[in-house]
Amino acid sequence: xxxxxxxxxxxxxxxxxxxxxxxxxxxxxxxxxxxxxxxxxxxxxxxxxxxxxxxxxxxxxxxxxxxxxxxxxxxxxxxxxxxxxxxxxxxxxxxxxxxxxxxxxxxxxxxxxxxxxxxxxxxxxxxxxxxxxxxxxxxxxxxxxxxxxxxxxxxxxxxxxxxxxxxxxxxxxxxxxxxxxxxxxxxxxxxxxxxxxxxxxxxxxxxxxxxxxxxxxxxxxxxxxxxxxxxxxxxxxxxxxxxxxxxxxxxxxxxxxxxxxxxxxxxxxxxxxxxxxxxxxxxxxxxxxxxxxxxxxxxxxxxxxxxxxxxxxxxxxxxxxxxxx
Ligand code: DGY
Numbered sequence: 267x268x269x270x271x272x273x274x275x276x277x278x279x280x281x282x283x284x285x286x287x288x289x290x291x292x293x294x295x296x297x298x299x300x301x302x303x304x305x306x307x308x309x310x311x312x313x314x315x316x317x318x319x320x321x322x323x324x325x326x327x328x329x330x331x332x333x334x335x336x337x338x339x340x341x342x343x344x345x346x347x348x349x350x351x352x353x354x355x356x357x358x359x360x361x362x363x364x365x366x367x368x369x370x371x372x373x374x375x376x377x378x379x380x381x382x383x384x385x386x387x388x389x390x391x392x393x394x395x396x397x398x399x400x401x402x403x404x405x406x407x408x409x410x411x412x413x414x415x416x417x418x419x420x421x422x423x424x425x426x427x428x429x430x431x432x433x434x435x436x437x438x439x440x441x442x443x444x445x446x447x448x449x450x451x452x453x454x455x456x457x458x459x460x461x462x463x464x465x466x467x468x469x470x471x472x473x474x475x476x477x478x479x480x481x482x483x484x485x486x487x488x489x490x491x492x493x494x495x496x497x498x499x500x501x502x503x504x505x506x507x508x509x510x511x512x513x514x515x516x517x518x519x520x521x522x523x524x525x526x527x528x529x530x531x532x533x534x535x536x537x538x539x540x541x542x543x544x545x546x547x548x549x550x551x552x553x554x555x556x557x558x559x560x561x562x563x564x565x566x567x568x569x570x571x572x573x574x575x576x577x578x579x580x581x582x583x584x585x586x587x588x589x590x591x
Contacts, residue, residue, distance in 0.1 A: 268289055268290050269288075269289040269290070269313035269314060269335070269574060270289065270290045270292060270311050270312055270313050270314075271285070271289045271290070271291055271292065271312070271313060271314035271315070271316060271570060271574075272292045272294060272301070272304075272308075272312045272314070272315050272316070273291060273292070273293045273294065273316040273317075274300050274301060274315070274316070274317045274318055274321050275293075275294070275295075275318050275340075276293050276295050277293075277340075277563050277567075278560075278563070281560070281563050281564060281567060282567065284567070284571060285567050285570060285571055285574075288574040288575065289313070289314065292308075292312075298320060298321075299321070299322065301315075301317075301321055301323075301327060302322075302327065306330060309327075309330040309331050310330065310331065310332060310333065311333065312331050312333065312334060313333050313334065313335050314334070314335055314336045314337075314338070314570055314573065315331075315334065315336070315337045315338070316338045316339075316340065316567070316570055317337065317338070317339050317340070317346075318339065318340050318341065319339065319340075319341040319343060319346050320346070320531075321339075321346060322346055323339075323346060323347040323348065323352075324351070325348050325351040328348075328351060328352065328355070328357070334355075334357055335357065335573060336357060336358050336359075336569070336570060336573040336579065337352060337357060337358075337359045337360065338359075338360035338361075338567075338569040338570040339359070339360065339361050339362070340362060340562050340563055340566040341361060341362060341562070342361050342362050342363050342366055342553075342562075343361070343474055343475065343501075343502060344359060344361050344474075344583050345474065345475040345476065345502060345504070347359055349583055349584055352587075353584045353586065353587055356587045357587065358573060358578070358579045358582045358585075358587050358588070359582065359583045359584050360565075360566060360569030360570070360579045360580075360581055360582055360583070361566075361569075361581055361583050362562040362565040362566055362581060363425070363581055365558060365561035365562055365565060366426075366553035366558050366561075366562060367425045367426050367429050368558075369552065369553045369554070369555045369558040370426050370429075370500055370552040370553055371426055371429035371430045371432075371433060372433075373500050373526055373548070373551065373552040373553075374426075374430050374472070374498050374500045374524075374526075374552070375430065375433045375434075376524075377498045377500065377524025377525070377526060377546055377548070378413065378418075378468055378470065378496065378498045378524055379413060380524060380546045381496050381498065381521075381522035381524035381544065381545075381546045382410055382411040382412075382413050382468070382496055382521075382522065383410040383411070383413070384408060384410045384522075384544070385546070386546045387408075387543050387544065388408060391408075411467070411494070411496065411521055411522070413437055413439070413468070414437050414438045414439070415438050415439065416439050416440075416467035416468055417440045417441075417442060417466050417467050417468070418430075418431075418434045418439045418440070418441050418442070418466060418467070418468045418469075419441075419442045419443070419444070419462035419463065419465065419466030419468065419469045420434075420441060420442070420443045420444075420454065420469075420470050420472060421443075421444055421445075421462065421469065421470070421471045421472060421482075421483075422445050422446075422471065422472035422473035422474075422501065423443045423444075423445040423449050423451045423454060423472070424445070424472060424473075426472045426500075427443065427445070427451075427470075428451055428454075430470055430472065431443065431451065431453060431454050435453060439468075440455070441453060441454045441455065442454070442455050442456075442461070442462045442465060442466055443455065443456055443457070443462070444456070444457060444458060444459045444462045445473075446473070446478065446479075459487075460490065463487060463490045463491045463492070464490055464491075464492060466491070466492060466495060467492060467495055467496070468495065468496045468497075468498065469491065469496070469497050469498065470498040470499075470500070471483070471497075471498065471499045471500070471501045471505055471506065472500070472501050473501050473502075473505060474501070474502070475501070475504045475505055479502075479504075479505050480504050481504070481505070481506075481507050482505050482506075483497075483505060483506045483507060483510075483511075484507045484510060485507055485509075485510035488506075488507070488510045488511060488514045488519075488520070489514070489519070491514070491520060493519055494520070494521045495520055495521060496520070496521050496522045496523065496524065497511065497520060497522075497523045497524075498523070498524040498525075499523070499525050499527055500526040500527060500552045501527060502527050503525075503527045503528040503530070503531065504529055508528070508529050508537075508539060511539070512538045512539055512542065515542050515544060515545065516542065521544065522544035522546070523539075523545050523546070524545075524546045525539065525545060525546070526548050526550055526551060526552045527550055527552075528547075528550075531549075531550055532549065533547065565580075565581055568580060568581075569581055569582070
């Protein structure tokens with residue numbers, strides 16, 4: 267019998283062709299949470315799931331999916347999936363590593379520059395009609411923070427962290443790095459997290475969100491950051507305590523923040539982060555380039571196709587499922 271694969275978003279039909287030959291596709295459209303609103307029959311007959319990072323794939327959901335054979339996410343991060351629950355049922359979980367490294371590193375650097383040199387604030391200033399009416403060019407007009415020659419601390423030295431380090435070298439920055447695995451990277455001075463926070467003019471976060479990294483940058487850690495530092499986060503909102511970040515910005519301890527990710531997405535319009543002029547906020551667009559997103563979709567479809575053809579998933583976050591079967 268042909269397998270039934272549910273896709274939680276209308277991915278481009280031209281990318282789905284090969285998959286459609288291998289299974290019946292059930293493409294969901296509408297507002298979230300799509301999966302949670304499926305009937306028990308629809309859930310029970312689902313053999314595979316291709317999802318986005320906005321879908322919550324938790325134990326309660328998959329307990330109602332007795333025939334589920336794989337989950338393939340169009341994302342590198344899998345914090346929206348209860349991987350432990352999937353592993354317990356020998357369900358491989360696929361993700362999309364590698365292809366979004368440069369796009370995300372570019373976004374981190376764009377946010378770093380925008381926050382340091384007040385790009386978004388300057389744009390608002392002009393559009394609100396203030397330039398010329400209130401002030402004109404002067405030696406102390408709209409001063410920002412020097413990037414070139416500064417010290418960048420990178421938290422997490424995986425592929426994206428390393429790509430950010432390469433960009434920093436081009437700006438003549440000294441680069442410090444800390445990663446939980448203790449990995450050493452050429453051109454990056456490995457230090458403890460404490461030393462990184464103490465010495466860095468800019469701190470950029472590049473870790474996956476997990477139990478160990480949730481709230482890693484809490485109030486106590488933020489308090490130890492170098493006065494006047496800029497924090498950039500393109501990883502996951504849950505790694506940074508947002509109330510502590512707001513407090514540190516409001517007190518002037520931190521200079522600015524560049525944020526692509528938030529504890530709750532979409533961020534609420536009345537969130538205090540959005541009231542601070544030195545917060546540059548973008549809506550989780552780290553990997554949002556046409557080419558990158560096409561590659562992510564292709565990897566996710568490739569992961570699903572492999573399982574449907576009886577092969578191991580090429581990009582599996584819990585490969586142990588293949589050795590325990
Ligand atoms: C991911 O794939 O996890 C990224 O956050 C998408 O930008």
